[in-house]
Amino acid sequence: MHQYNIVGYARVSSREQAENCHALEQQIDRLKSAGVEYVFVDVESGANPERLNYNKLIQLVEKGAIKMVIATRWDRLTRNELVYLQLKNLFQYSAVKLKLLDQGDVDLNSAFGELSADMQALFAVHERRMLKERVSRGFEYKRKKKSAWGRQPWGYKSENEKYVIDRSRIICLLSQRPYNYQELSDLPDNSSLLVQGLSKGEIAKEAIEYFLKVRKARDVLRYLYEKYGVSSKANNNNLLLTSQLLFWRSGQSFCEWIKNPVLRGHTAYNKYEPRNAQKRGNQKPPEEWEIHENTHPDERMLSDEEYCEVVTIIEQNSRTMGTMKTRSQLTGLIICGECGSKCINKNNQIYRYYGCRNSGIGCSNKKQIRVDLLEAKLFDFIIEKAHQFNGVDSVSQVIENPEDSSVVIKLKEQKQSLEKMLQDHYNLTIKKAINDLDLQIKKEISHSEIDDFSLATAAEVLVYPYITHLGFWYCLNTQERELIYHKLIKKIVVLDSQVTTIELKVSG
Known part of the structure; x- marks a missing residue:
C-alpha cells in the first residue's frame, strides 16, 4: 500500500463549474502550492456521501496511509451534518492531521478546536440550505415568468430566458458546395457566394419530417448518420452540452426528444420527483408535468396535428414489439462479429433473419443471416461436437430410452413393412409415408424427453443418444429448440451473413 505524507481533496458540484468557471482548476492549483503529493478530485454535490474519490481518501485515512489531508474549506469535504460527525470522529481517532487553507489547521484534540470545527461545518451546512432556498426561489421566479428551464432539447437554445431554435450554422455538406469552391477559398465565411451551411434547428426539423414519413x-x-457522416462509436459526449453535430444514440432517446413539449412551443416544469442527497429524482409521467402552453409559439418545430400523429406512431411501434407469431429462440445468443452487440430478430413475409442492432448506425455489419440457414449450420456443428463425446456414458442411464415405448416400437414396425414394399415396387406415395413415419418416430422421441432436458446439464444433453440424428432437430418445436439452445450454446458470432464462431457451454 502506497504511503502519502500530504494529500489534497478538491470538489465542485457540477461539470459546468469544473470546465467553465475554472473553480476546480483553482482549487487544485492552491492545493499543489501547499505541498500536496496527490489530489483526490470529485465533481459531485457536497451533500452526497457516495463520492468515488472521497471514499478512496477516507479508506486511506482509516488504513493510516496518509499523514495529512489538505482541503480549501470544510464544505469541499462535506455539506452533510451526519457525514461531518463521522469525518470528525475519524480524524479524532487517527493520527492524520487536517488542514483547511481558508480556515487554518483543524485541532480536534481540544475543546476549543473542536468547537471551532463544529461552527465551521455548521456554517457549511447552513450555506447549503441557503443555496437550496435560492435555487428554489429562482425556480419559482422562472416558473412564474414562464422562462426557459433546464437543458434545452436538441435543436434549441435559450435567449433572453426563452426557447429559440438554434440557427447557428454548424455543417456544410460536400454535395452543396459550389462547383468552383477552390476559387472561393480566400473569401470570408460570411460571403454570399459561399454555402452558409445547416443549423441544428434545420436538421432537427428534417428529422421530424423524415420520422413522419x-x-x-x-x-x-x-x-x-449516413447523410451527415457521424459515427455512433464517436458519440461519447452529451449532445446537449456540445456544439458538435452529434445525434441520438437510440430510437428510444429520439422518441423522448420528439415528444418534448418545447418542440410544440410549450415549457414544462416539475418533471421530476424531489431529489435526495444522493441522486436526482425519477422523471414523472408526462401527464403529471406542469406545462405552460405557447411560451414560444413562433419557435415551434412540431404542430399539434403532427404531435398527435407522432404519439400514434410511437404507440403503434411499441405494441408491435415482441408480438411475432414465432418465438425468437436464438435471441440473446447471437453476437455481431463487428461491434460485439447482440443481434436482433427481423422478419419479412417469407423468412426470419438475425442482424446487428447497430447495423447502419455506426456498425458496418449490415448483412443479415437467415434463421433457417443459421440453424442448419448450428445443427451440423452440434452433431459434430456430439460425436466427440462418444466415449461419455450415455444419458440413457439417467433418462429412460425412448425407443422402448410401445408407440415408438409400433411406428418402427410400420416403417419396416413399408420399406419392404418399397424394395419390391418403388412408389412416391410409399416413400412419403416412410418419411412421415420417420418424423413421427423422432417426434415421439423428442416429446417424451423434453421435460427431462429441462433438468439435464449441457454435457448430458450433448451425449443424448438422438442428438446426432438430424431428423431429431427438425422434429423439435420452437419451445423445445429454445430450451436446448440455451442449455448448450454460449454464443454464436455472425459477420457478413455468415456464422464465424460457435461456442458451447461444454469443453472438449
Whole structure:
C-alpha cells in the first residue's frame, strides 16, 4: 500500500463549474502550492456521501496511509451534518492531521478546536440550505415568468430566458458546395457566394419530417448518420452540452426528444420527483408535468396535428414489439462479429433473419443471416461436437430410452413393412409415408424427453443418444429448440451473413 505524507481533496458540484468557471482548476492549483503529493478530485454535490474519490481518501485515512489531508474549506469535504460527525470522529481517532487553507489547521484534540470545527461545518451546512432556498426561489421566479428551464432539447437554445431554435450554422455538406469552391477559398465565411451551411434547428426539423414519413425512429437515426457522416462509436459526449453535430444514440432517446413539449412551443416544469442527497429524482409521467402552453409559439418545430400523429406512431411501434407469431429462440445468443452487440430478430413475409442492432448506425455489419440457414449450420456443428463425446456414458442411464415405448416400437414396425414394399415396387406415395413415419418416430422421441432436458446439464444433453440424428432437430418445436439452445450454446458470432464462431457451454 502506497504511503502519502500530504494529500489534497478538491470538489465542485457540477461539470459546468469544473470546465467553465475554472473553480476546480483553482482549487487544485492552491492545493499543489501547499505541498500536496496527490489530489483526490470529485465533481459531485457536497451533500452526497457516495463520492468515488472521497471514499478512496477516507479508506486511506482509516488504513493510516496518509499523514495529512489538505482541503480549501470544510464544505469541499462535506455539506452533510451526519457525514461531518463521522469525518470528525475519524480524524479524532487517527493520527492524520487536517488542514483547511481558508480556515487554518483543524485541532480536534481540544475543546476549543473542536468547537471551532463544529461552527465551521455548521456554517457549511447552513450555506447549503441557503443555496437550496435560492435555487428554489429562482425556480419559482422562472416558473412564474414562464422562462426557459433546464437543458434545452436538441435543436434549441435559450435567449433572453426563452426557447429559440438554434440557427447557428454548424455543417456544410460536400454535395452543396459550389462547383468552383477552390476559387472561393480566400473569401470570408460570411460571403454570399459561399454555402452558409445547416443549423441544428434545420436538421432537427428534417428529422421530424423524415420520422413522419418512415414512421420508425431507428430509420431516422440511420438516415441522419449516413447523410451527415457521424459515427455512433464517436458519440461519447452529451449532445446537449456540445456544439458538435452529434445525434441520438437510440430510437428510444429520439422518441423522448420528439415528444418534448418545447418542440410544440410549450415549457414544462416539475418533471421530476424531489431529489435526495444522493441522486436526482425519477422523471414523472408526462401527464403529471406542469406545462405552460405557447411560451414560444413562433419557435415551434412540431404542430399539434403532427404531435398527435407522432404519439400514434410511437404507440403503434411499441405494441408491435415482441408480438411475432414465432418465438425468437436464438435471441440473446447471437453476437455481431463487428461491434460485439447482440443481434436482433427481423422478419419479412417469407423468412426470419438475425442482424446487428447497430447495423447502419455506426456498425458496418449490415448483412443479415437467415434463421433457417443459421440453424442448419448450428445443427451440423452440434452433431459434430456430439460425436466427440462418444466415449461419455450415455444419458440413457439417467433418462429412460425412448425407443422402448410401445408407440415408438409400433411406428418402427410400420416403417419396416413399408420399406419392404418399397424394395419390391418403388412408389412416391410409399416413400412419403416412410418419411412421415420417420418424423413421427423422432417426434415421439423428442416429446417424451423434453421435460427431462429441462433438468439435464449441457454435457448430458450433448451425449443424448438422438442428438446426432438430424431428423431429431427438425422434429423439435420452437419451445423445445429454445430450451436446448440455451442449455448448450454460449454464443454464436455472425459477420457478413455468415456464422464465424460457435461456442458451447461444454469443453472438449
